[in-house]
Amino acid sequence: MTESSWYEECDVLVVGSGGGALTGAYTAAREGLSVIVVEATDRFGGTTAYSGGGLWFPCNAVLRRAGDDDTPADARTYYYSIVGDRTPRQLQDAFLATGPRLVDYLEADEDFEFVVFPWPDYYGSAPKARGSGRHIMPKPLAPDRIGALRDVLRPPLPVERAGEPLPDQIIGGQALIARLLLALSKLDSAKLLREMVCEQLIRDGDTVVGAVMTGRDGRSTAIRARRGVLIASGGFERNQQMRTRYGVPGAARDAMGPAGNLGKAIQAGIDIGADTDLMSEAWWSPGLTHPDGTSTFSLWFTGGIFVDKGGERFVNESLPYDRLGRIVIDRMAEGRVGLPYWMIYDDRAGERPPVQSTSVPIGRTEDYRRAGLWHSADTLEALAEEIGVPADRLTATVKRFNAFAESGTDSDFHRGDEPYDRFFANGGSPLVPIEKAPFHAAAFGISDLGTKGGLRTDACARVLDTTGNVIKGLYAAGNSMAAVSGTVYPGGGNPIGSCMVFSHLAALDMAGKP
Numbered sequence: 001m002t003e004s005s006w007y008e009e010c011d012v013l014v015v016g017s018g019g020g021a022l023t024g025a026y027t028a029a030r031e032g033l034s035v036i037v038v039e040a041t042d043r044f045g046g047t048t049a050y051s052g053g054g055l056w057f058p059c060n061a062v063l064r065r066a067g068d069d070d071t072p073a074d075a076r077t078y079y080y081s082i083v084g085d086r087t088p089r090q091l092q093d094a095f096l097a098t099g100p101r102l103v104d105y106l107e108a109d110e111d112f113e114f115v116v117f118p119w120p121d122y123y124g125s126a127p128k129a130r131g132s133g134r135h136i137m138p139k140p141l142a143p144d145r146i147g148a149l150r151d152v153l154r155p156p157l158p159v160e161r162a163g164e165p166l167p168d169q170i171i172g173g174q175a176l177i178a179r180l181l182l183a184l185s186k187l188d189s190a191k192l193l194r195e196m197v198c199e200q201l202i203r204d205g206d207t208v209v210g211a212v213m214t215g216r217d218g219r220s221t222a223i224r225a226r227r228g229v230l231i232a233s234g235g236f237e238r239n240q241q242m243r244t245r246y247g248v249p250g251a252a253r254d255a256m257g258p259a260g261n262l263g264k265a266i267q268a269g270i271d272i273g274a275d276t277d278l279m280s281e282a283w284w285s286p287g288l289t290h291p292d293g294t295s296t297f298s299l300w301f302t303g304g305i306f307v308d309k310g311g312e313r314f315v316n317e318s319l320p321y322d323r324l325g326r327i328v329i330d331r332m333a334e335g336r337v338g339l340p341y342w343m344i345y346d347d348r349a350g351e352r353p354p355v356q357s358t359s360v361p362i363g364r365t366e367d368y369r370r371a372g373l374w375h376s377a378d379t380l381e382a383l384a385e386e387i388g389v390p391a392d393r394l395t396a397t398v399k400r401f402n403a404f405a406e407s408g409t410d411s412d413f414h415r416g417d418e419p420y421d422r423f424f425a426n427g428g429s430p431l432v433p434i435e436k437a438p439f440h441a442a443a444f445g446i447s448d449l450g451t452k453g454g455l456r457t458d459a460c461a462r463v464l465d466t467t468g469n470v471i472k473g474l475y476a477a478g479n480s481m482a483a484v485s486g487t488v489y490p491g492g493g494n495p496i497g498s499c500m501v502f503s504h505l506a507a508l509d510m511a512g513k514p
Contacts, residue, residue, distance in 0.1 A: 006210070007221035010036040010191070012510055013211060015198045015265045016233030018046025019053075019173065020478040020499025022180035024230045027105070027507035029187040036223060037184075038196040038213055040260040044181060045154035046234050047257045047450050047479070050359070051173035054119060054493030055500070057099030058134040061107065062114045072096065074128040079490055081126045086486030094459040095484045098501045103136070105504070111183040113139035119492040122320035124418030131419035135493050138175040146170070149181045152194065154258065157296075161360045173496070196221075198265040201229065201272050201474065208473035211268070227510040228473045230461075232503050235451030235479035236263025237282060246279040246453065249329045250446045254287055254295045256359055257450045257479075266480055269455045274474070275466045277482035279453035283495055284325025287447030288358045289340055291371040295445030296359040297321070300424045303354035303432035304345035305401055306444070308337045311389035312397050316413040317343075318421040318430040322489035328446055340373070340443035342387050344398065346436040351376055353442040354432075356424070373443040383439045398434050405431035449495065452483040460514055461506035475506035 011033035014025045021037065022044070029035045043049070058075030059068070075096055083092060106112040119135040143150050143166075150166075156174060158164040170178050184190045200212040202222060210224040236242040237255035239262040255261070270276060286306075287295030299321045308314045308331060315327045331337035345354050351365060351374070368374040377383035380398055384391035404410045408429050415421055416429050424430065455463045455476040463474040478499030485494055508514055 005222060006224040008036060009224040009226065010034045011225065011227040012036075012507065013038065013223050013225035013229045015211065015229065015231045016046060016478070016480065017044040017192070018232065018234060018478065018499065019048035019176050019180070019496045020503040021046065021230070021232035022177065022184065023102075023500040024232060024477065024503030024507045025190055026180055026183055026187070027504045028510060029184065029190040031507065031511035031513060033189065033227060033507075033511055035190045037190070037192040038198060038223070039192070039194045040197045040233065040264070041154075041258055042194050043154035044152050044192065044194070045173070045177040047261065048173040048496055049154035049177050050157045050256060051496060052492070053137050053171070053173035053176045053496065054117060055114070055136050055497040056134055056491040056493035057103055057136065057497055058096065060100040060103040060136065062103060062116055062136045063134065066116045070130060070134060075134065078121065078126055078128040078130075082123045082488045082490055083486050087482070087484055088459075090459040091457070091484045094505065095498055095501050098505060099497060102501055102504050109183055111179050115139050120419035120423055121491045122323065122420060122489055124420055133491060135491060137172065138179055140169045140171040140175050141178060143170055146178045146182050149178065149185065153177055153181065157256070157359050158361050164361065176496070198231070198233065198268055201268045203272055206472055208272070208471060225473070228475055228506070230475040230477065230503060230506050231265045231269060231455065231480045232477040232499060233265045233480050234258070234261040235282070235454065236266060237261055237448055237451045239263050243451075248280055248282055248451055249332070250282070250448055253293065254445060254447045255450065256297045256447060261450065263451075266454050269463060269474065269476065272471070273465045274463050274471060275456040275468070277453060277456045278486065281453050281483070281487055282448035282451045283322055283489060284329065285321035285447050285449065286324055286328060287445045288353065288355055288362070289373050289443040289445045290360065291363065291367040291373065294360070295447050297447045297449060298355050298358045298444070300356035301354060301430075302356060302424060303349065304343040305397070305434065307342050307344055307389060307394065307397060309389065310336070311384060311391070311394035313401065313412060316410070316415040316421065318415050318424070320420050320489065325446055325448070339445050342389070342441045343444055344383070344394070344434060345440050345442075346434045347438050347440065348432075348436045351440055353440070368442075375441045376438045378438050380439050383441055387441045401431075402433040402435060405429070405433040450479045452479055452495070454480045454482050456482045457502070459505070460509045461502040462509065475509070477502035477506060
């Protein structure tokens with residue numbers, strides 16, 4: 001392209017505006033580079049803005065100040081034991097080593113404050129797992145701290161999808177995005193643009209030098225990036241065609257990412273020869289099914305059991321959500337579990353399911369009943385008939401489970417054996433008997449927090465081509481990058497944490513400070 005055909009120029013072009021993308025933008029700007037952030041939708045924040053904002057960074061200063069006695073060696077032992085050799089060890093080491101350094105880097109700026117939020121590791125029986133976790137969160141802040149920036153901050157899911165009012169405080173992932181936007185607003189070298197979709201990467205010889213964007217008016221513009229382009233625009237979970245092409249289980253409508261997460265920037269990388277990995281993978285969870293047909297990310301079960309087509313339990317219902325979701329998917333592939341599958345529970349807390357977090361608020365009971373999603377009956381036999389499972393098997397399943405609840409030991413699926421299992425039961429047993437009529441059933445599906453397959457990178461977040469060579473000038477992080485954790489989810493805050501780490505490393509590399 002000629003010099004006059006560029007719409008704008010910068011040192012670093014960042015595609016996306018979630019926690020990772022904005023961390024990369026902040027790092028680049030702080031290191032003296034000019035930055036343009038392009039966001040496909042009308043709000044900044046990506047999937048991070050919907051999240052709890054947790055960050056899984058073992059041995060960081062925030063944990064240390066709270067008395068944490070974890071060691072880097074123990075953290076590596078845990079991480080290696082569950083991730084294995086599915087991803088390059090260099091990437092794993094880069095993530096583990098950089099997390100604490102990134103916290104130090106951010107805390108040097110008064111706009112960033114973090115607090116410890118104990119959250120157990122997700123593989124509690126693995127070597128050196130920690131029941132108290134390795135997890136921190138951004139400190140909440142008052143809306144007046146960011147002023148008009150809140151108008152361009154993607155709201156929480158209950159606000160965006162259910163019309164609830166904005167909360168009084170900015171918390172969780174909202175707080176992380178707000179703090180990043182606040183810090184960026186004080187750096188003159190950073191410019192943030194909305195409603196700009198990355199359609200194509202531009203190469204000059206063997207180097208990526210910019211990208212073509214489509215704006216809200218449908219016009220295409222080219223932005224030049226002298227140091228490089230960082231793709232950190234999330235996954236392709238809301239693109240059903242891409243999900244089908246790569247064999248991602250579940251449906252786009254049940255994904256929790258923003259509607260703009262269509263994978264266009266990932267595809268732009270593929271179009272110029274970038275290699276990919278883990279393209280059939282996502283961060284899974286069970287999902288309560290709603291009258292509009294969607295199944296949304298759900299956790300914090302205070303009772304109930306899941307049953308398959310045969311009316312039998314098939315899983316530890318208190319597993320971390322990704323592990324539970326993967327078992328559901330495996331049983332679906334075997335033909336044992338269908339959609340919906342059912343949560344069975346009793347009336348001790350009423351007819352609403354014992355699910356304390358469904359991402360999108362539960363609506364009116366009559367709507368779920370009318371849609372055939374919730375059923376009640378005075379006997380288990382009658383409930384079995386309502387949901388189409390064998391009555392004798394359902395009653396036998398409940399009887400067996402109640403015996404486990406009485407003894408405190410789940411001999412079938414070991415529910416309660418790991419710290420996470422007991423987290424939502426205040427450390428006690430999560431085995432709640434099903435004995436108080438009427439009995440209830442609620443329909444569940446499979447949901448996800450986003451796809452985790454994307455462009456393959458090295459430990460500096462530089463994108464690799466299909467021969468394993470670096471594509472100069474192109475970087476990727478987060479759900480646009482093939483996940484460093486491979487097919488597992490080590491702990492709460494791992495997706496955002498890894499996105500922030502590799503965006504930070506990408507920016508440092510572009511600044512000449514690897």
